[in-house]
Amino acid sequence: METKTGNIIIEKIKESKITKVDFSNLPFGKVYSDHMLVCDYKDGAWQAPRIMPYGPVSLDPSAKIFHYGQSVFEGMKAYKDAEGRAWLFRPEENQKRLNISSKRISIPELPKEIFMEGLTTLLKLEKDWIPTTPGSSLYVRPFIFASGSGLHASPADQYKFFIVCAPSGPYFAGKIKVLIEEKYSRAANGGVGYAKAGGNYAGQFYPTQLAQDKGYQQVIWTDDNTHEYIEEAGAMNIFVRINDTLMTSPVSDRILDGVTRKSVIDIAKAEGIPVEIRKIRVEELISASKNGSLKEMFGAGTAAVISPVSGFGHRESDYSLPELENSYAALLKKRITDIQYNKAEDPFGWRFQVG
Amino acid sequence: METKTGNIIIEKIKESKITKVDFSNLPFGKVYSDHMLVCDYKDGAWQAPRIMPYGPVSLDPSAKIFHYGQSVFEGMKAYKDAEGRAWLFRPEENQKRLNISSKRISIPELPKEIFMEGLTTLLKLEKDWIPTTPGSSLYVRPFIFASGSGLHASPADQYKFFIVCAPSGPYFAGKIKVLIEEKYSRAANGGVGYAKAGGNYAGQFYPTQLAQDKGYQQVIWTDDNTHEYIEEAGAMNIFVRINDTLMTSPVSDRILDGVTRKSVIDIAKAEGIPVEIRKIRVEELISASKNGSLKEMFGAGTAAVISPVSGFGHRESDYSLPELENSYAALLKKRITDIQYNKAEDPFGWRFQVG
Numbered sequence: 001m002e003t004k005t006g007n008i009i010i011e012k013i014k015e016s017k018i019t020k021v022d023f024s025n026l027p028f029g030k031v032y033s034d035h036m037l038v039c040d041y042k043d044g045a046w047q048a049p050r051i052m053p054y055g056p057v058s059l060d061p062s063a064k065i066f067h068y069g070q071s072v073f074e075g076m077k078a079y080k081d082a083e084g085r086a087w088l089f090r091p092e093e094n095q096k097r098l099n100i101s102s103k104r105i106s107i108p109e110l111p112k113e114i115f116m117e118g119l120t121t122l123l124k125l126e127k128d129w130i131p132t133t134p135g136s137s138l139y140v141r142p143f144i145f146a147s148g149s150g151l152h153a154s155p156a157d158q159y160k161f162f163i164v165c166a167p168s169g170p171y172f173a174g175k176i177k178v179l180i181e182e183k184y185s186r187a188a189n190g191g192v193g194y195a196k197a198g199g200n201y202a203g204q205f206y207p208t209q210l211a212q213d214k215g216y217q218q219v220i221w222t223d224d225n226t227h228e229y230i231e232e233a234g235a236m237n238i239f240v241r242i243n244d245t246l247m248t249s250p251v252s253d254r255i256l257d258g259v260t261r262k263s264v265i266d267i268a269k270a271e272g273i274p275v276e277i278r279k280i281r282v283e284e285l286i287s288a289s290k291n292g293s294l295k296e297m298f299g300a301g302t303a304a305v306i307s308p309v310s311g312f313g314h315r316e317s318d319y320s321l322p323e324l325e326n327s328y329a330a331l332l333k334k335r336i337t338d339i340q341y342n343k344a345e346d347p348f349g350w351r352f353q354v355g
Numbered sequence: 356m357e358t359k360t361g362n363i364i365i366e367k368i369k370e371s372k373i374t375k376v377d378f379s380n381l382p383f384g385k386v387y388s389d390h391m392l393v394c395d396y397k398d399g400a401w402q403a404p405r406i407m408p409y410g411p412v413s414l415d416p417s418a419k420i421f422h423y424g425q426s427v428f429e430g431m432k433a434y435k436d437a438e439g440r441a442w443l444f445r446p447e448e449n450q451k452r453l454n455i456s457s458k459r460i461s462i463p464e465l466p467k468e469i470f471m472e473g474l475t476t477l478l479k480l481e482k483d484w485i486p487t488t489p490g491s492s493l494y495v496r497p498f499i500f501a502s503g504s505g506l507h508a509s510p511a512d513q514y515k516f517f518i519v520c521a522p523s524g525p526y527f528a529g530k531i532k533v534l535i536e537e538k539y540s541r542a543a544n545g546g547v548g549y550a551k552a553g554g555n556y557a558g559q560f561y562p563t564q565l566a567q568d569k570g571y572q573q574v575i576w577t578d579d580n581t582h583e584y585i586e587e588a589g590a591m592n593i594f595v596r597i598n599d600t601l602m603t604s605p606v607s608d609r610i611l612d613g614v615t616r617k618s619v620i621d622i623a624k625a626e627g628i629p630v631e632i633r634k635i636r637v638e639e640l641i642s643a644s645k646n647g648s649l650k651e652m653f654g655a656g657t658a659a660v661i662s663p664v665s666g667f668g669h670r671e672s673d674y675s676l677p678e679l680e681n682s683y684a685a686l687l688k689k690r691i692t693d694i695q696y697n698k699a700e701d702p703f704g705w706r707f708q709v710g
Contacts, residue, residue, distance in 0.1 A: 028507050067498060154563075183545050190579055191579065201424060
């Protein structure tokens, strides 16, 4: 049976799958909620969005997504507080960035109203799917791909925007050991590295696998020209603490403008932590590690929030990071998740209630 | 009704669509033949391939192709000669390159037998779909994408290999005008530029559109670091003739090892044309254009075969190429297509009969 909320037609699932899910033992991004949002672009315009039972999508084998990688996505999380209210974190940042990514990949920009109304309507409906066990949340994945078909290497004439939801546990278990990569690269100058475009991720799998075979969990990407500067940590932004100064690389056309990254910068500044946004040399990390001034490294991103690094490899050497009692990573993670879960004041106005 | 040819199960279409197709007026890659080949990777192995009616594929919305751009493809053409025999051109080169691309994108390599037997069995069945009007051919598109689902940024556990066929006219009509790109880039050092990976193409659409808005048809990609060297022409390799010497950029991890590219090099050498495989500076093109020694530029690739360039733009200037009576582009195109259509001897052993 179909109903309508605002501009969105809703077809509800006949029987919820929720009782079959073990909410105390959730993987990351493998269990999906009952409903999804779908919106089609055709005839030169985004059409009316619909919410329907989560289920398969049927595509022509010549749909351009299969051939030319024309896709963009966002990653978000919904949290539930002690009173059972549902919250998002800075969703308008994701909305803006989705269109920035789309522009670079020649995907038609999605009207803000479709994104925001679709997101909030879907999350109101899926509120029971937001887990409450510590460290867990409802991972929300908006994405757009080229559904129009044709074997000519040119933009498609049809696209599909989806939002799917996955109740999820933590992305990484514990600290990660990373390898500074000097052969493979993530992004070119003038390329698509700043966009959350599908192709940016597929290209990382092989070098990451090579690093994993050597005992590391993630790769630290360096610039493709000199490999002298660190840029990102796997699919996260990278932070480094030398003495008491927190540093991160500036965003560029090679580096994603992460929502967690900029939130961490703002929180750190509010905490009185000296923050430097500047290019960070690999040599600087190594000498700081040797002289004891390298205190911390961590990745920052929506999926992992803040992921502390236990050590890094460079060429044939391994460098360990100290165990700190009062780490910036722990402090910043507590501050940001307390805002996300509505456990603390939100001086920045980042929390966004959805139900 | 199902039959079996070799290792391949064949389910034939009930009624062919072929009579509905206007073979005298074919677009490129928009009309598809009756059948396609499908082969699944699951449980750690490529399964038995099947030929079935061309039709939609059903996927979970969390299939990794939609999120992480994990896909590779090949482009090939089948030709029919005056006696009605069907031919491919160097198909084993495509088979090898597909696996080279797959390895970089963390897609499991496809056994050669599945590729070659699948290809030849499908083309025998689709032989009537090979057009015979001049300049036309059956465009053959083998491709693999990640069908396994999950919102974790890591390789999928399931993949699909398809071969689809599209009777096609020429890719470009006439000569093309190109713009030397100095802001956007196609590939990074240590990136995936040498792979026929989907994401390489999506990233080209926007800069190409900007060039088209200025009156050019394609972009000449330069290296992402200095923009001083030309690398590729749109989705083709690039050739330049200065005086009587034919030049092309060496392949690298940024440049595709094109089958047409290496065939052109071999034919040119056999014709006694001096060939230089070396990096080509933008400045060299401009000064050669000014002093009259720049005779020709052309793109080379399977879809367009050889695509002559009428002129190029650089910054705010345009440079015209002369009209030559005996161009290398025309000679080389005739030599290569005469081999492809079985109109001439094949001293290189490139032709491959399929039916």
